Amino acid sequence: MSGTVRTDEGSRLGNALSGLAVALGCVLFLGGFAWGAVVYKPYTVPTDSMSPTIVAGDRVLAERIDGSEVERGDVVVFRQESWGDMPLVKRVVAIGGDKVGCCTDGKLTVNGKQVDESYIPEGQAAESKAIPTITVPEGRLFLLGDERSGSLDSTAHLTEAFSGTVARSAVDSRVDAVAWPMDGMLARPTGFEELGPISSPGPLRLIMLAVVAGAVLVLGGGAYGPVAKRLAERRSRQRAEPVGVG
Structure with a gap:
């Protein structure tokens, strides 16, 4: 019992x-x-301008942020009327007050320092388009695609007002991961640490x-x-x- x-x-x-x-x-x-x-927005990337980090057809997850939070090395989603007024994905390589140019020994220079861009395959940096040294206006960002030879980025708009830069307020979100195919979190950008702080990943892992x-x-x-x-x-x-x- x-x-x-x-x-x-x-x-x-x-x-x-x-x-x-x-x-x-x-x-x-x-x-x-x-x-x-609430925190993330999905986007489908239509071109290879961010290859090999993100290729055409990839579905990415981007954390909603304020443009004031953007740092060098971030991959951001933004909208610029003179660039077609549609969501675009590029990498921030310089922020307001920076002097940016290309290329010295095949490398991007920011504030006179060569940046080792780990996300660009070896040999591709040498194919980068020449950028005359410009000073990024305060409150604005200089943006490049990781696929330097064919990306329509700030280098394609240098003759516009503000030397092809984009206002921080144009940024909608920051890409954290490639959700499909399941490539996972983007690697944190190296090469920018000596220039100032870099962003921390969002809460996607949690x-x-x-x-x-x-x-x-x-x-x-x-x-x-x-x-x-x-x-x-x-x-x-x-x-x-x-x-x-x-």
Whole structure:
């Protein structure tokens, strides 16, 4: 009799913990998606101007930010009327007050320092278009595509007002990851650290952790009932089997 009581108590406790796991899992899973929808925007990149970092057809996740938060090395989504007034994706290589030019020994220079751009394949930097040294106006950004030879970026608009730069207010978001194909988080830009601070990644990893943990808890909690029932039936059958006498 006491064995039956303990079994019933264990079953009730297991069911309670299972329900708690499912409830917590739902909160994490749905909360993670809601958090992601608030913080991030998806974009499909139409060209190879950011190749090989991002290629045509890639689906990226960009964190909604204010233009004042942009730092050198960031890959941003922006809209500039004179560039076609459509969402564009480029890399920020210089900010207001910087002197930028290309190329010295095949490398971009910012404030007289050569920048080792790890995101550009070896040999491609030598193909970069020449940029006369200009000073970026305050509150504006100088933008280049990672595919330097064919990208329509600030170098294609040097004759416009403000030397082809874009206002910080034109920035809509900062790209954190390539969601499809699942290439994951963009590598943090190297080469700009000596010039000033670089941006930290957004909360995408935490969001994904919440979603995955929530899914595991929902599946695990939901599976408890059927598994516990099957184990109980097996134990019941074992107790009911007659014991042979030797």
